[in-house]
Amino acid sequence: MPELPEVETIRRGLAKFIIHEKITKIEVLCEKSFIGEKTTGRVENIRRFGKALIIDLDNHKSLMIHLRMTGQLIYDGKKAKGRFAAGHPSDNFTDKLPNKQTRVIIYFEHGTLFFNDQRKFGFIKVIETSEVENDSFIKKLAKEPWEMNGRELYDKLQKHPNSSIKAVILDQTVICGLGNIYADESLFMAKIHPSRKAKTITEKEAEQLIKSAREVMEKSIDSGGSTMATYVRADGTKGDYLEKFAQVFRHEGKPCVRCGTTIIKTRIAGRGTHLCPHCQKETP
């Protein structure tokens, strides 16, 4: 679930609380969710590679965290003045923890980090810090939209000529960071129908798509990610990209903000896909 903006929101949030904090203990409640040896180093840095989070420790080890579809990280500690929670949206961030979905608990000197994951697709993996960039997932990642230009994307599209443009931009080895929400939003903004074959996309459209991806993800990061990224307080303040900024995702049945045509939901690239049938034409 969490896409690049959510993971970046988590990175920035956690950095405020756990850098220089020492892990005192790791408790694994679901074996599948934790790979490698438990470790107890002090946090030196937090990095992000696409949708993967890397927590570097002072003992040459790093925690690699991927939330996949339903992962959440919830930090409970004084510095957070309560809780900092982000990842898969849920209305139970204020629940007592651990809960039924808690898979791993990382205890720090002055706080606790809960890794929750309903579907168990996500994981925390301990690897040598020097090996992070050799990790099989990390090393295949393409550039993020901010480091890529239209020409580069256009060239990559030619390698998947008969795939739908949506399938191709969801491929993290083509362009890094987009998931199902931002793919739909970016294609809508760029006025490209998600089922168009990649080879029919012009260089100009590729450029527009990159710009759109940057814009929707920047907006989301600025608003704290589309999930509930929040310091959970009594008033339940939360990040809400979907409510504030999404124009097509989960907007089926509502009028297009540009032309008023009813937004539809269909299935493309094996994923639920939202689009405006008037603004996004199947034939270029």
Add this chain to the structure above:
DNA sequence: CTAGGATCCTGTCAGC
């Protein structure tokens, strides 16, 4: 090599 579908797992919701 590409393209598409199945798969991992738990939970919810629509429809009968």
Add this chain to the structure above:
DNA sequence: TGCTGACAGGATCCTA
């Protein structure tokens, strides 16, 4: 009510 299948903000594996 109880069952069933579809679906879910991701990525990998398998098959043709």
